[in-house]
Amino acid sequence: MQEVLFLNDVKGAVSRLLEGAGYNRTFVLCDDNTAREVLPLVQCEALDGAHVITIAAGDAHKTLDSLAHVWSELGAHGATRRSLLINLGGGVVTDLGGMAASTFKRGIDFINIPTTLLSAVDAAVGGKTGINFNGLKNEIGVFSEAKAVIISTCFLATLPQGEIKSGFAEMLKHGMLESEDEFMRLLDYDLTAADHDQMLALVRTSVQVKQRIVEQDPHEKGLRRALNLGHTVGHAFESFALHRGEPIAHGYAVAWGLVAETVLSHLKRGFPSEHLHRLARHVRDNYGAFHITCDDYQALLNYMHHDKKSVSGEINCSLLRSCGAVETGITVTDDDMRAALDIYRDLMGI
């Protein structure tokens, strides 16, 4: 099982993981930002002599070219099957680095050190690796677990508030999948507080929710689809926003998608309306609203029908009967979705 360490002494954790592990060469993969902002924070004796590989930051660079660059650097600097790659960055770095390590010489060990909240609670844990290809996100990749994941909240100070909110939306999703208590604990957290210890405790629970699901269904044949809660509508909002030239952050799309899919959960599975209203208020207060009109519904439905997780063109969602009780693979009709979007707009005050 993947070892996940939750601590703020990252240097100590790196030293312990490397000590006696017998790696003949260590590589660190960064992007432009983490090379500048984060690498100095984790530099320690255990990393003396490590070769640093840098790729350009951003999802636009999660490409075959960047992957080939990492393979070339590994090869040119003497990596063997007994070498280690440490991925230090957000989801692009951990996804691409995980794929580079899993395919180089048929697989070398890698450790993820996520530096954004979003990658800490989602991308870095659970074994999904990959790159974008032919204009499609995460089109090519393999399931391959990191040897270890080091999760710390000490990097969060380097992030803008919007990045924190983006990661927090995935935490809300995990909280709703877990229990009413966990959901309420998250709603009560003051997002502006920057309390790293309290945040680390919330992140730990959040990651454990994901880990429990992934352990039961590592290759996403059933239960893991629960982690797509909020994402059927969220991805449609993201694609629609991109198309109209006003891209939105993934986590914000998930927050708005969660509201719309919780409306669906209420309509189709009796999810308590009081919790729906609390979620909607939290999202409206912290993320604002994603503006749509009924003229946009057809375009949004088209995106949902073409979602890569949709089976035979139907709209597919994971829905909640209550917090902690999820059902996956639910087919939703266009009429249900239109009704949910109407109520989403009411709740968001648009």
Ligand code: GLY
């Ligand atoms: N991001 C959802 C999953 O890892 O399955």
